[in-house]
Amino acid sequence: xxxxxxxxxxxxxxxxxxxxxxxxxxxxxxxxxxxxxxxxxxxxxxxxxxxxxxxxxxxxxxxxxxxxxxxxxxxxxxxxxxxxxxxxxxxxxxxxxxxxxxxxxxxxxxxxxxxxxxxxxxxxxxxxxxxxxxxxxxxxxxxxxxxxxxxxxxxxxxxxxxxxxxxxxxxxxxxxxxxxxxxxxxxxxxxxxxxxxxxxxxxxxxxxxxxxxxxxxxxxxxxxxxxxxxxxxxxxxxxxxxxxxxxxxxxxxxxxxxxxxxxxxxxxxxxxxxxxxxxxxxxxxxxxxxxxxxxxxxxxxxxxxxxxxxxxxxxxxxxxxxxxxxxxxxxxxxxxxxxxxxxxxxxxxxxxxxxxxxxxxxxxxxxxxxxxxxxxxxxxxxxxxxxxxxxxxx
Amino acid sequence: xxxxxxxxxxxxxxxxxxxxxxxxxxxxxxxxxxxxxxxxxxxxxxxxxxxxxxxxxxxxxxxxxxxxxxxxxxxxxxxxxxxxxxxxxxxxxxxxxxxxxxxxxxxxxxxxxxxxxxxxxxxxxxxxxxxxxxxxxxxxxxxxxxxxxxxxxxxxxxxxxxxxxxxxxxxxxxxxxxxxxxxxxxxxxxxxxxxxxxxxxxxxxxxxxxxxxxxxxxxxxxxxxxxxxxxxxxxxxxxxxxxxxxxxxxxxxxxxxxxxxxxxxxxxxxxxxxxxxxxxxxxxxxxxxxxxxxxxxxxxxxxxxxxxxxxxxxxxxxxxxxxxxxxxxxxxxxxxxxxxxxxxxxxxxxxxxxxxxxxxxxxxxxxxxxxxxxxxxxxxxxxxxxxxxxxxxx
DNA sequence: GCCAAATTTGAATCGATAG
DNA sequence: ACTATCGATTCAAATTTGG
Numbered sequence: 001x002x003x004x005x006x007x008x009x010x011x012x013x014x015x016x017x018x019x020x021x022x023x024x025x026x027x028x029x030x031x032x033x034x035x036x037x038x039x040x041x042x043x044x045x046x047x048x049x050x051x052x053x054x055x056x057x058x059x060x061x062x063x064x065x066x067x068x069x070x071x072x073x074x075x076x077x078x079x080x081x082x083x084x085x086x087x088x089x090x091x092x093x094x095x096x097x098x099x100x101x102x103x104x105x106x107x108x109x110x111x112x113x114x115x116x117x118x119x120x121x122x123x124x125x126x127x128x129x130x131x132x133x134x135x136x137x138x139x140x141x142x143x144x145x146x147x148x149x150x151x152x153x154x155x156x157x158x159x160x161x162x163x164x165x166x167x168x169x170x171x172x173x174x175x176x177x178x179x180x181x182x183x184x185x186x187x188x189x190x191x192x193x194x195x196x197x198x199x200x201x202x203x204x205x206x207x208x209x210x211x212x213x214x215x216x217x218x219x220x221x222x223x224x225x226x227x228x229x230x231x232x233x234x235x236x237x238x239x240x241x242x243x244x245x246x247x248x249x250x251x252x253x254x255x256x257x258x259x260x261x262x263x264x265x266x267x268x269x270x271x272x273x274x275x276x277x278x279x280x281x282x283x284x285x286x287x288x289x290x291x292x293x294x295x296x297x298x299x300x301x302x303x304x305x306x307x308x309x310x311x312x313x314x315x316x317x318x319x320x321x322x323x324x325x326x327x328x329x330x331x332x333x334x335x336x337x338x339x340x341x342x343x344x345x346x347x348x349x350x351x352x353x354x355x356x357x358x359x360x361x362x363x364x365x366x367x368x369x370x371x372x373x374x375x376x377x378x379x380x381x382x383x384x385x386x387x388x389x390x391x392x393x394x
Numbered sequence: 395x396x397x398x399x400x401x402x403x404x405x406x407x408x409x410x411x412x413x414x415x416x417x418x419x420x421x422x423x424x425x426x427x428x429x430x431x432x433x434x435x436x437x438x439x440x441x442x443x444x445x446x447x448x449x450x451x452x453x454x455x456x457x458x459x460x461x462x463x464x465x466x467x468x469x470x471x472x473x474x475x476x477x478x479x480x481x482x483x484x485x486x487x488x489x490x491x492x493x494x495x496x497x498x499x500x501x502x503x504x505x506x507x508x509x510x511x512x513x514x515x516x517x518x519x520x521x522x523x524x525x526x527x528x529x530x531x532x533x534x535x536x537x538x539x540x541x542x543x544x545x546x547x548x549x550x551x552x553x554x555x556x557x558x559x560x561x562x563x564x565x566x567x568x569x570x571x572x573x574x575x576x577x578x579x580x581x582x583x584x585x586x587x588x589x590x591x592x593x594x595x596x597x598x599x600x601x602x603x604x605x606x607x608x609x610x611x612x613x614x615x616x617x618x619x620x621x622x623x624x625x626x627x628x629x630x631x632x633x634x635x636x637x638x639x640x641x642x643x644x645x646x647x648x649x650x651x652x653x654x655x656x657x658x659x660x661x662x663x664x665x666x667x668x669x670x671x672x673x674x675x676x677x678x679x680x681x682x683x684x685x686x687x688x689x690x691x692x693x694x695x696x697x698x699x700x701x702x703x704x705x706x707x708x709x710x711x712x713x714x715x716x717x718x719x720x721x722x723x724x725x726x727x728x729x730x731x732x733x734x735x736x737x738x739x740x741x742x743x744x745x746x747x748x749x750x751x752x753x754x755x756x757x758x759x760x761x762x763x764x765x766x767x768x769x770x771x772x773x774x775x776x777x778x779x780x781x782x783x784x785x786x787x788x
Numbered sequence: 789g790c791c792a793a794a795t796t797t798g799a800a801t802c803g804a805t806a807g
Numbered sequence: 808a809c810t811a812t813c814g815a816t817t818c819a820a821a822t823t824t825g826g
Contacts, residue, residue, distance in 0.1 A: 094529060124538040124563070128529065131522025135488060141801075143555045144518040146540050148593050150782060155589060158578040161537045161629075164591035167561075169518070178803065183729065184552040184816095189740040190701030190730025195549060195817070197558040199542050199593070201782075203706065227705035234729045235555075259711075260728055291712045291727045303813090348814065357472040361814055389736070462801040469797090470816040478799050519801060543798090545819035551802035552816055560799080598798060601821055616799050795823070806812080 034111075036242060036263040039254070039281075041274045044246035044267045048107035056265070057181070057241035059108050059118040060232060060253050062224060066097045066126040084221045094129065101126075101133050104246055109137060111244065115179040117142065117236050121168045121224070131169050139171040142180070146199045147228060151206070170236065181236055196235070202227050211250050211276055219276050220250035229256040237262055239292045251277025258284045261292050302388055304381045306347050306362070307336025314380045321347075321366040322374060328354040330366070338366075347377070428505075430636060430657040433648070433675075435668045438640035438661045442501035450659070451575070451635035453502050453512040454626055454647050456618060458483040460491045460520045469550055478615045482663070488523065495520075495527050498640055503531060505638065509573040511536065511630050515562045515618070525563050533565040536574070540593040541622060545600075564630065575630055590629070596621050605644050605670055613670050614644035623650040631656055633686050645671025652678045654686050698778045700741050700756070700771070701730025708774045715741075715760040716768060722748040724760070732760075741771070 027042075030050035040047045065084070108118060118139065120130050134141065145168040152164040172180050187196040202225055209226060211219035229252050237243060239261040245253035248266030250273060257264040258281055268274045309315045310332060317334040330338040330350050338350040345353065347362025355365075363381055367374035421436075424444035434441045461483055467475040485491040502512060512533065514524050528535065539562040546558040566574045581590040596619055603620060605613035623646050631637060633655040639647035642660030644667060651658040652675055662668040703709045704726060711728035724732040724744050732744040739747065741756025749759075757775060761768035 124525070124535050127538075128522045128525025128563075131518070132526045135522065141518050142553075143557065144521075144561070145555060146542075146559055146593065148540075148542075152591070158582075158589075159536075159576055161539060161564075161581075161592045162589045163537065165540055165593050167538070169522075170555075175801080182553055186729040186731055187701070189738070189743065190704070191699040192697070193740045193742060195552070196555050197546070198555045199540065199559050202702070227702070227707075230705050230728065231701075287712050287728055290725060290733060292729075293727075346813080348812085352472075355472075359468070359472055359814085361816085363814075459799055460801090461799060463799095464801075467800060467802070468816090471795095473796080475800070476797075483799085517799065517801095519799085543819095545798075545821095547798045547800075548817040548819090549800080549802065550816050551800095553802045554800090556818080557800070557802095597820075600798075600819095604798095604821095612798095791826090793823100793825075796821080798819095803815080804813090807810085 034242060035265060037254075037258070038264075039248060039251070039266045039268065039274050039278055041268060041271050043269055045103050045107045047267045048104070048111055048244075048246060051111045051244075051265070053110050054113050055242065056111050056244040057113055057116050058233070058237045058243045058262075059112060059116065060229065060243060060245050061104075061108065061118065061120045062222065062245075062247050062249065063101065063104065063120065063122065063126070063130070064247070065123050065222075066129070082218075082221070097126065098129055098133065101129055102137070105130075105133055105137055105139075108244070108246060109139065109173060112173050114173060115177050115181070117170060117172050117180045119145075119168050119170050119232050119236065121147070121166055123163070123166050127167045127169065134169060134171050138174050140173075140175040140177065141169060141171045142182075143170045143198050144168065145170060148199055148201045150201060150203045152204070168232075181238060181241070183235055183238070187235055190234075200228070200231060202231075205252075211280060220273060223250045224252045226252055226256050226259075229253055230260065233257060233260050233262055239289070248277055249273055251280050254281045255284050258286055261286050261289065302385050304384045304388075305336060306377070309377070309380050309384065310334065310336045312384075314384070315368055315377060319368060321368055321377065323351075323354075323365055324367060324374060324376075326374070330354065338362075428636060429659060431648075431652070432658075433642060433645070433660045433662065433668050433672055435662060435665050437663055439497050439501045441661045442498070442505055442638075442640060445505045445638075445659070447504050448507050449636065450505050450638040451507055451510050452627070452631040452637045452656075453506060453510065454623065454637060454639050455498075455502065455512065455514045456616070456639075456641050456643065457495065457498065457514065457516070457520070457524070458485075458641075459517050459616075460485050460488075460523075462519065467550060475547070475550075476612075476615070480615060491520065492523055492527065495523055496531070499524075499527055499531055499533075502638070502640060503533065503567060506567045508567060509571050509575070511564060511566050511571075511574045513539075513562050513564050513626050513630065515541070515560055517557070517560050521561045521563070528563060528565050532568050534567075534569040534571065535563060535565045536576075537564045537592050538562070539564060542593055542595045544595060544597045546598070562626070575632060575635070577629055577632075581629055594622070594625060596625075599646075605674060614667060617644045618646045620646055620650050620653075623647055624654065627651060627654050627656055633683065642671055643667055645674050648675045649678050652680055655680050655683065698775045698782075699730065703771070703774050703778065704728065704730045706778075708778070709762055709771060713762060715762055715771065717745075717748075717759055718761060718768065718770075720768070724748065732756075 027046055028049050031052050034051050034055040122130050147166045147168060149164050152162055155162045205223045205225040210223060213219060233256055242263045243253060243257050244265045246267045248268035251266060254264045254266050254277060266277060310317050315332055317332055319332050320329050321332060322329045330340040333339055337344050338347055340350050340354050343350060343353055347366055348360055351360035351362040351365040363378040366377050368377060421440055422443050425446050428445050428449040461478055463477055516524050541560045543558050546556055549556045599617045599619040604617060607613060627650055636657045637647060637651050638659045640661045642662035645660060648658045648660050648671060660671060704711050709726055711726055713726050714723050715726060716723045724734040727733055731738050732741055734744050734748050737744060737747055741760055742754055745754035745756040745759040746752060757772045760771050762771060
């Protein structure tokens with residue numbers, strides 16, 4: 001349970017709902033600056049075509065699964081399973097589903113920034129079509145991610161394995177897009193300092209989180225858990241980023257985006273879903289900046305030159321550096337290079353040379369003698385960074 | 395360890411190796427009764443075309459994955475990863491891979507009995523192509539099954555999630571094939587009387603099971619674990635059934651089939667792989683008829699990430715954690731890290747930092763306020779474990 | 789011989805930047 | 808588009824080496 005704090009009740013005035021004309025048929029034009037924190041009622045391809053190219057940082061899509069249910073399914077006690085039988089999940093054949101998929105993925109790709117990524121969730125009914133078309137359109141798959149459900153619906157007929165997972169495909173806009181957002185360090189720190197895997201274990205959406213009408217019927221048949229979206233947004237976006245969800249449904253993406261201080265655009269063709277999403281998001285309290293700011297990573301830390309350690313005397317010119325087991329050693333020169341026999345070069349080059357390797361991280365490899373023990377030169381780099389931060393008033 | 399029993403040492407006289415003419419180009423004809431317990435050296439499409447239609451009970455296929463590796467990958471210690479760079483995994487583009495896939499799947503479909511099923515394993519590189527083509531050819535997908543690896547290769551660059559699983563697609567010959575084999579009760583009985591799920595946790599193939607040459611080099615780059623094949627054969631075939639593997643490789647399918655008293659046909663185009671498979675299978679001791687039952691693995695999967703407690707709201711992002719005597723405190727961030735002043739890191743790292751210690755068990759150290767009192771976060775971890783066990787039906 | 793420590797390895801579409 | 812440089816990056820399990 002989340003409790004309200006001071007300021008919690010302020011309304012999200014920035015939430016807008018844009019409506020297409022009745023019928024919601026194709027209607028291009030628009031292409032101003034992309035709206036932020038908006039729900040658009042309309043067809044997703046037409047509405048994406050109205051957004052400016054290269055404007056969103058992340059796409060999360062939960063498209064129709066193209067379930068092929070021919071008969072009603074009943075439980076062993078003869079009660080009826082409330083299956084997905086909505087019009088939006090009816091496709092005549094694979095060709096039609098493929099054409100639909102190609103259209104919305106192409107539209108999504110246009111509005112993605114060059115370094116944006118896309119996450120599409122699906123089941124075996126549709127995910128192979130989606131994955132193939134993603135590849136055909138030039139997307140570059142980064143991972144397929146398995147959402148393992150702690151509490152899946154059992155297989156009542158006993159003719160298959162319990163369908164206990166869904167699959168997400170995470171893809172960059174293209175093979176050359178190397179600068180995509182992946183908050184590796186944050187995910188690792190949140191996972192007992194162990195790198196995050198491609199299989200995620202999470203419960204399905206139930207209980208108080210599941211939207212229901214007054215009669216207790218679920219508002220949307222495939223509402224995704226907020227925990228799933230939270231992990232997606234934390235992994236592949238930063239605070240302030242713009243997240244597009246072309247199949248907004250009950251608005252889980254918007255609710256989590258607002259809580260994590262991302263902006264969102266949700267496109268939904270059913271006005272009643274859009275209304276439910278709007279009310280839901282309005283009740284969300286964004287987290288404090290501090291709770292969602294990007295964790296600093298080693299990648300974006302201040303660079304320290306080994307030469308500056310020598311200049312300041314932290315490591316003395318003329319002393320010797322060793323590897324952790326004293327199998328190799330080298331001489332520190334006044335200009336911040338090392339000498340090993342006739343060879344002179346950077347801490348990395350000489351580290352690689354003495355080991356006969358193509359490369360080496362000299363910061364991790366070399367140590368100096370302090371009080372009889374060996375101390376990694378990386379310790380002195382960390383000290384230098386700390387004093388730099390202090391000097392900067394942090 | 396399997397011990398030899400009376401009659402155990404009889405040689406598998408029925409193992410035959412059939413060879414195509416040199417070059418192994420297309421060579422139809424044949425179509426007598428299907429061979430049993432045979433390894434055929436040749437191209438899989440041509441060799442399948444020589445088998446009679448409707449003759450096999452199960453197809454297991456581990457086709458080339460179409461990896462598209464451009465550069466060498468080295469570990470942090472500069473050792474080189476032995477990547478798959480074999481000729482059989484070279485395709486110029488997706489179109490060529492698709493044509494190849496369509497050809498072998500169509501050939502396999504012809505030789506399947508009406509109620510036969512097929513299992514194809516792959517990774518995100520190829521599985522979406524395979525799944526789409528299966529559907530296009532009229533196969534009816536029954537499940538996608540996730541093989542979760544207990545010991546996957548880590549992601550060395552920190553740019554993606556650890557690729558910790560592979561995907562199998564299990565499909566019937568067509569939508570109308572209702573009489574396929576699925577040993578539901580056996581799987582359930584072997585799984586603590588709990589329905590078998592679509593996610594399987596198994597180690598990769600290492601140790602004594604991994605075939606190696608005299609120099610210690612692995613015989614085949616992608617040898618699958620026998621436990622995986624055993625579960626497939628137990629689930630989708632019966633003793634005496636004929637199992638076809640068109641990409642036989644090191645012969646895992648044949649070895650497990652022989653042990654579980656199924657017959658097999660293995661097609662392999664590389665004579666040296668076929669020879670290794672033949673020797674391997676000859677050493678396998680078939681189980682007693684009654685012993686052909688299930689040995690399920692339920693491994694400890696108790697690891698709970700602090701991030702998952704935050705995602706599910708058990709611990710709220712934005713709240714504060716304290717040590718038992720409230721001498722230290724930190725802020726819970728949405729990604730499951732803690733913030734103490736400017737420092738951000740895991741529960742362990744920040745616990746160590748605030749105490750000025752080199753290490754700290756964050757689970758034991760940190761507490762949250764609940765009803766005015768402090769509760770150890772380890773209590774919530776224990777709760778999460780308990781509900782996991784419950785969800786697993788234990 | 790036994791236990792501890794060190795080493796090896798696995799289907800991988802795995803950098804950024806300056807010049 | 809290319810090269811050279813800097814320096815960032817790993818988990819589980821089996822096997823080998825050392826004490």
